[in-house]
Amino acid sequence: MxxxxxxxxxxxxxxxxxxxxxxxxxxxxxxxxxxxxxxxxxxxxxxxxxxxxxxxxxxxxxxxxxxxxxxxxxxxxxxxxxxxxxxxxxxxxxxxxxxxxxxxxxxxxxxxxxxxxxxxxxxxxxxxxxxxxxxxxxxxxxxxxxxxxxxxxxxxxxxxxxxxxxxxDFQTIERSMTEGHPCFVANNGRLGFGIADFRAFAPEAGAPVQLDWIAVHRSKAVFTSSEGLGYREHLETELGTTDVAFFDAELRSQGLDPASYFLMPVHPWQWENKLTVTFAAEIAQQHIVHLGIGADAYQAQQSIRTFFNTSEPEKCYVKTAISVLNMGFMRGLSPYYMKATPAINDWLQELITGDEALQSRGLAMIKEVAAMGYHNGYYEAASAKGSPYRKMLSALWRESPLPLLQDGQQLTTMASLLHVDSSGKPFVSALIGRSGLAPSDWLRRYFEAYLIPLVHCLFRYELAFMPHGENVILVLENGVPVRAIMKDIAEEIVVMGERLELPEEVSRVKADIPDGEKVLAIFTDVFDCIFRFLSALLEEDSLISQETFWRTAAEAIRDYQAQHPELADQFSRHDLFADDFEFSCLNRLQLRNNQQMLDISDPSGGLQMAGRLKNPLAAFAS
Missing domain, CATH: 3.30.310.280 (TATA-Binding Protein)
Incomplete structure (x- = not known):
């Protein structure tokens, strides 16, 4: 507390x-x-x-x-x-x-x-x-x-x-994180928040939040969901039949037909500061109708615009658009992207559950099961593709991870492995101490749960996640990672090659990535942006030397490769034991353009390189 x-x-x-x-x-x-x-x-x-x-x-x-x-x-x-x-x-x-x-x-x-x-x-x-x-x-x-x-x-x-x-416990850890993204210097921008907003909505405040609910006219909005999940069923599960009936009655009291509208959650800040002004015409024409405040209490997650349901934790997360500038992007949600979100999640879930190597290591995902996007014709006619004005009103629902737990297991955001408390003690050191394992044994368990599934997805499918600390949840038993849960799927996975045939509705996740850059999904996103900091923390706390850290990672990868000789050509094509690799820099992106670091539809095109980095795995190449 x-x-x-x-x-x-x-x-x-x-x-x-x-x-x-x-x-x-x-x-x-x-x-x-x-x-x-x-x-x-x-x-x-x-x-x-x-x-x-x-x-x-x-x-x-x-x-x-x-x-x-x-x-x-x-x-x-x-x-x-x-x-x-x-x-x-x-x-x-x-x-x-x-x-x-x-x-x-x-x-x-x-x-x-x-x-x-x-x-x-x-x-x-x-x-x-x-x-x-x-x-x-x-x-x-x-x-x-x-x-x-x-x-x-x-x-x-x-x-x-x-x-x-x-x-x-999970939400206490979530609000106790003190650093934010480990690489970015300006990582808590949140431009648009005042002090009252900060206290109400910043993750570190941990304040309870109740979401605003609006009705959006179906001629302007699109709702999509996972196969077999209907709109009414989903809303009654999330809101409850009583609240749905109340909101329907509110529409009827204004002479409006509930069947002509979708019910949609909105971030309170977005309603107060953006929608009532920027979308005033839509409200005046009753394309948008404010209905009231939802009963459930939520807690803001590290990503700011995502909320965990603390009233009923097994209900879905809710992710909302919020037009604040934070760490290189305006944190909106595109209605165009929302349309395909459930289908992308369904596709990836099927791939993961059907893969023996991933299942043996417990890899899971929490699906974005439903999404809704609103199209404002005024701003879509006046703005370029990708403009923040096109991303002001969307929402999605993501499964809770709690149903994936077994007795005695706990959840933690993977960002916590880089957390250091006010006395200078790393959280990861405390977990290792609780586990009773030798530090290298604990580390090997972590690599099996997190690193090897990512490596397998690269080699088997040329599929990459955006696997930073905030996007991964770890399942712990006595402080030991036993499985990784991936989240934030639809906007942050990429299929980089031709090894997978994608359904049309999923094709958005495919990107033309040069062959030499595909391995950066591990070198940059995992080694440089996570393991660089984790290995330093463990050495500074005198638990594991740098040499032991990277030797343990190399052993895990070597053992995996020995189990999959059929992928030998991919191991050489995407060589994780190469002498060095291209050095892709994140702060250089933000310093170049701190309002839109990258075009997410072209994740390779805007990268900022600074030569090459020596690969710490190279010492263990044979």
Missing amino acids: STIALESVVAAGHSAAHLKPELWAKANRHLVRKALAEFSHERILSPEKVSPATGAAAKGEGTADSYRIVSDDGLAEYTFAARQLELEHWSIDASTIACTRNGAEATVDALTFITEFRDTLGIREEMLPVYLEEISSTLASHAFKQWMGQPSSAELAVGVTGGANPSI
């Missing part, structure tokens, strides 16, 4: 009590450390080695070195102690960061840091203020998390209910 009662947070209303000097200073040091580490990792900054560092600066095995970097105008200098680990990961001790300006000691300030290196970072003048606003929001979020207080890693590993209530 939080050290500050939820009632106190709500009562604070519009207060900015978390914006205190000491919390702000810690947030700035934390974010400047991340900026130094990730911008150096992406070869945007080039720190100069000064001298070896010892003592507190040398964490884990080995010795840190001292580095310096000078601002674009030459007036500011930053020094810090760091170790360079595998995959050019910069392990920086935040306490060693010092700054001078004009030769005098100065505060460590993230906003100033960005402006001091604006030319090196390559931020265009018109985008710099927006990026600074995202940095400011990220700082404020970090200060809020400090002010709120969070359970320790040990408490999260055991569970606030001792594992007796997996729903409560």
Whole structure:
């Protein structure tokens, strides 16, 4: 539980009590450390080695070195102690960061840091203020998390209910995450939220949310669902027959026929700030009718626009459009994409359940079983394909993972494996301690549950997920991962080759990816964006060396390959033991265009490369 009662947070209303000097200073040091580490990792900054560092600066095995970097105008200098680990990961001790300006000691300030290196970072003048606003929001979020207080890693590993209530434990972990995406420096932008919105809807606030419900005219909207699931059946399951009848009666009281409308959930922020203004014509013409507030309470997930039903946890998640700018995208939902969403999920579910290698490792997915999209003719006529104005009003329903649990099992977001509590203890270390296993044995279990299914999908099908921490749920037994559950399917899977024949309604997920880039689905999305951080945490906590980490991964892959000799040609075609691989950079994408990093219909076309990275598996090639 939080050290500050939820009632106190709500009562604070519009207060900015978390914006205190000491919390702000810690947030700035934390974010400047991340900026130094990730911008150096992406070869945007080039720190100069000064001298070896010892003592507190040398964490884990080995010795840190001292580095310096000078601002674009030459007036500011930053020094810090760091170790360079595998995959050019910069392990920086935040306490060693010092700054001078004009030769005098100065505060460590993230906003100033960005402006001091604006030319090196390559931020265009018109985008710099927006990026600074995202940095400011990220700082404020970090200060809020400090002010709120969070359970320790040990408490999260055991569970606030001792594992007796997996729903409560799962959502406690979800709202206790303090970092956001491990690669992106500006990862909590949420531009559009005010302080009251932040307290009401930010995942770290953990406040209960009740969704608005509207009726949308069927001539303007499309509803699709999994095979065998009808509209009325779905809505009565999610809302209950009483609420459906109440909303139908509300329509009749306005002289409208319920049979002419779909019932649709809406994010409260979106209704208040966008729909009542931007969609005013649709409301005035009764194409959209506001019906009231749903009875169920939900909790916002790390993705902001997705909600977990805390009133009835076995009901579906609800994902809604919300027109806030966060981490390189306006977080809308396309009605065009919604139309095919259930069919894509049905197709992938059939593939997974029919694959022996995936089933033997327990891979599962939670399907997006129903989706609804609204077409606003005014803005569709006036905007380009992919415009945020075309993505303001859609929703989807995703299965709950709770029915997949067996007795004694718990759920955690995979993002939690990179979580570090306020005392510096990694959550993953607490899980390993709880398990009673040797760290390398725990790691091998994790690789079998998560890495090998992804590798198999690449080799067998040339199918890739977007398998970052927020998109994966781990099922744990006594702290040990036993299976992975994939989510956020329809917008984030891609079929990259010709090994699968796709039904017409699923064809959207196919993309023309150059053959040499297909393996980046593992090298970039898994190795660089997850394992780079996980291996560093384990080494810094003196649990597993970098060598042991990557040897264990190599052994898992080698054993898998030995089990599937029929895929030998694919193993050489997509060589996971190659000496190096193309270095695809995420912050470079955001620095180039922080309002739309990529065209998701062309995931390869906009990638930002920075040479090649040495592959840590290469040492174990034979």
